[in-house]
Amino acid sequence: MATNTIWKKNLYILSIAVFIAGIAFSEIMPFLPLYVASLGNFSHQELNFWSGFIYSGMFIISAITSPWWGKLADKKGRKLMILRASCGMAIAIGAMGLVTNVYQLFALRCLQGLFAGFVSNSNALIATQTPKEKAGQAMGTMASSVTAGTLLGPLIGGFLASVFSYRITFFITGFLLFVTFLMSLFWVKEDNFVVKSTNNIGKTKDVIKQFKSPNLIFGLLITTMIIQAANNSINPIVSLFVKQLLHGNGNVVLISGIIAALPGIATFTVASRFGALGDKIGTHKIIVGGFIGASILFLATAFVQNTIELGVLRFLVGFSDACLFPQVQTMLSKNSPASVTGRVFSWNQSAMYIGNIAGPIIGTTISGLSNYNMVFIVTTFLVLFNFLLFKLNVINNLPVSQD
Template identity: 25%
Template sequence: MNDWQTQVRLLWWSQLIAVAAMEMSEPFWPLFLRQLQGVESDSLALWSALIYGAPLLVAGFAAPVWGRLGDRFGHKPMVLRSMLGLMLTQALLYFSSSLWEVLLYRLLQGALAGIITAALCFATAIAPQEKRASVVGRLTAATAAGAIIGPVVGGALVQWLDYRAIFLGGAAICLLLTLLLARRLQHDGGRNRAKPEITSGSATLSTTLQDGPPMLALLLLVILLLQSAKAMPSSFFALFAEQQLGSTPLLTGLLFSAAGFGMMLSASGWGQLFDRLAPATGLALLSTIALAAAACYLAHLYSGWLSLLAVRFAWGICLGAMLPMVQATLIRLSDNGCNGRLIGAAQSCIRFGNLAGVGGGALLMSQWSYSGGFHGATLAYLLAAAVLFLAWLRLTQVDASPATAGASHAQSRSGSW
């Protein structure tokens, strides 16, 4: 096995375990906060939303900064920093006794952590250009698997011990992962690392920025729309399942996890497929997949619980392609050496899209019931499909231009491809 593949495998397992450790607490924030000092029942929902959204907001501003530092000094220090940040904040949460302390530590987590961004930057920096979509898909599958495993383990810890055991366990896991990665992960060299070769047959991102709608702006807008659509039902899905389908908590959990299973099983396969496709062809396929995701959201309103299980799984398969492969396309079209900056910008859009989706979904549901929330998310997917189609047109025009064709021919003759 090539050395870069060994490193990616190490990152895959580390990311899966770290995400699982963080997701152990996600379903239980309202229950944990209820035990703290000075918590009133009528303000619990507000505090839960603040605690959930605080790290997302800060991480949205911090991710590009860490990405730029990784491009300059290497991404291994960023991976270790993110693990240490998770370890520190989980340990502090274990000792927290008030709502304000929890909020402060969650803000600190958003500023210091970010293992998904750091691992993605490292992996795409060391992987060959023609394998980067596969790498993004594999790491996405690791994230999805961790998100499925974490709540189950967290529930067991809560049932057998207490809520604080989640934070103590998470801190211990992140400490062990930090020590492992410090010893086994190689330094990628920052700006001094060797630049992987570029595959032929596509324009670079810098070329597409010369005129017309900037490709960078289009792809980042797609990421924002896709994450907003994904997050919109999260604020009311459990209520929808309970009130419209008569679901028990166990059935609701199964419905919620079905999308994660679809994403976990499909992400690696999507990555392998997109590595074989030209970027323009990939954008056209992504536009079609966004339309399929919109259809899945509409199907929520007309499904029983069994058919909805299949719909959620199909939606998860779409999720395995959309955000990961848009990011992979962004990386593929970029100049080598700026992966961290671009991935940081993409992760910022994901965080802000998540916040916008949760807030927008709650607002639409309050005004037009569940149908309003699902129709709003469907519209976001349709807009994302339209922007992807525009990006496809933009890229095909650039690839067909005489200047791009001449540059490709010259580079092919020189052997740099």
């Protein structure tokens, strides 16, 4: 068991590190399509294809490789995987500033996906080193930090790209990730990790045998996937919905940016508080509240008449977000043996990436077949379906101590 000093120091260092990583991961997003356009003479259709292909390549590779990295984390240590991810992605992203065509950029995005896992392994290390009664607050703190970094990233990236250039911004992003590598190398300590403890836990079936309730664990993984799909079904159409509500009057780009940032701002302010409350009354109760709140807010959003109403509801959605994804991670940490936590969190990351891929497809398909309002209605039913699965697979299988 880690001492109070060690786990608190790890939490302090890694919360700063994932904040920096959040900035690094998101700051290239605003200009990635523009960078793609600078690498060739593309038609409008070709540019859309390559932008989407290059954007999604990282998530697809990460979803496939994350379980393997998680297995290695349980055998060799989570700190080693943190160092592997931060250094590998620093090199991959930095090298993107040197590419001369879209094929090279796509290959490096895939390489970035191969080395992904910094945040998930940081979460896994915190989960195994933090006392169970403090897990909710700790995971909430980590979620708040990475959310804050992700919010600031596009703003910083846009500023850097305008002051310097796209290529220089990639170099700076790689440097930021190298800083997280150095912070983790010198200041993070994985206390009492024993390599031999997982030598006999190789195959997935052996991992499953370690769970007191496999249905609970896999129910939480499904919950993560659907949460991400629901949230990301909205993201691609926000700016288009704003444009529709403005009726051609107003700054669509500015207002869309503000509204897109509002959920993250709300999540950042309350995630650690909800985590601490979950430690006291039961994390599953916080998640139930999140499902109820999200379903009401998504449904109400389908009937907004102006951007003020949309902004208010999107801000409130951030509070329901804070009740969901961070708290699912907390439940995973509380119900997973330390010997396989790396595997479990890597599965959770894969589930998250699958949701990231499926969500935009759902949103754009529904809006194409119907309208933007229908996207919010369909998302409401998706959240309610998730709630039902959560009740059947998670709440009904909770240990008595957490009921």
